[in-house]
Amino acid sequence: MASDAEKQPVRIPAKDLEDFCTSCLVASGSEPENARLVAHVLVLADLRDINSHGVNRLDLYCDELKRGAVSTSAKPTIASEAASVALVDGKNAQGPVVGKFCMDLAIAKAKETGCAWVVCNNSNHYGIAGYYAMLAADEGLIGMSMTNTSPVCTPTRSKKPAIGTNPIACAAPTTSDPVVLDMATPTVPFGKVELKHRKGEACPPGWGVDSDGKQTTDPSSIIFGGGVTPLGGSELTAGYKGYGLGLMVEMLSGVLAGSNVGPRLAQSMNPNAIHRMEPVNLGQCFSAIDPSKFCPGYEQRLDQLSSDMRTLPTAVDAPGPVLMPGDPERAATIRNTAEGVPLHYNIAATLVRLGETLGIDRPSTFAGVQAGTMWSEKK
DSSP: OOOHHHHSOEEEOHHHHHHHHHHHHHHTTOOHHHHHHHHHHHHHHHHTTOGGGSGGGHHHHHHHHHHTSSOSSOOOEEEEEOSSEEEEEOTTOOHHHHHHHHHHHHHHHHHHHSEEEEEEEEEOOOSOHHHHHHHHHTTTSEEEEEEOOOSOBOOTTOSSOOBOOOOEEEEEOOSSSOEEEEEOSBSSOHHHHHHHHHHTOOOOTTSEEOTTSOEEOOHHHHHTTOEEOBTTOSTTTTHHHHHHHHHHHIIIIIIHHTOOOGGGSOOOSSGGGTTOOSOOOEEEEEEEEOGGGSSSOHHHHHHHHHHHHHTSOOOTTOSSOOOOTTHHHHHHHHHHHHHOEEEOHHHHHHHHHHHHHHTOOOOGGGTTOOOOOOGGGOO
16 A cells, blocks of 8 residues: 555656756756757646656656667758748657757748648657647747657557557647647547556556457556557447547658658557667657738637637536636646646656666655656566
């Protein structure tokens, strides 16, 4: 049984956590500027309560750098381009480094032409897709980002994982905070199953299947030999729609960019990938649209739509008001910025262990946390 202390989240100031992550990445070989960006994207996920893509991933990010599976110093380059489009070679650089390069390029092109589409190959896990879409929204543009990922999702009727969690993000500007949709195309991101495993908890029914394709609540059976289900779950509950969305991401990122796709992708950023040495070669897609080039008043109309949704009458058993995409994450960011980023004790314990292996001092907030076990030490 876990002690009362171990049941409580460990809260740490975002800056302290970002500094710690940066130091660990630098100690693993990353250039400091790149390490700071990667750390920022990881901590931003936890600030927004997207814990599946937060510092839970730091152990695996550092391990890939140390093993040489991801380049510690490569810089992405433009392979080909036209006025509104570009193909980028990620050069096997860290995913957030490639992603920001691509979205910055899309933003610059969209400001010139009104709309831009940039795809890349030879990239790596880039954290939350919403980060890149929000970069465009911060510039008054509509931003979209997608990436294919290692095959951990079982297509409808299959018992073998063959596509990734393949997230879709879209951020659109308003006169205040942007509307931000950031979603995986399976029922849940694979990282949420990993978190359940780390916490020693069962998964809710419908999240995943075992190696025979049978539904299971055991996170180990889903991670090792099974897979997560497409959004919608089984064929009876329209899981084929989530499968179709996942394939759409493959078509617009991996296939369009000429990266590895579907079942031909190596495992990356999950416990099945801790011995991988070869580049994973992910494909990613970034789009930016200037709404001012269309009907004037876009931001005001989106304000009105948002107000219409948020003021709808609620169902009798609803836990709160109707929300717009991004509302829960915005509230979490405000709360966690003020109170500290909440980490499950087991996640904090893994970070303490990672720091020990790299010679990095633990943050003072982790003073009473006992070192845990990293994924990279489990096989």
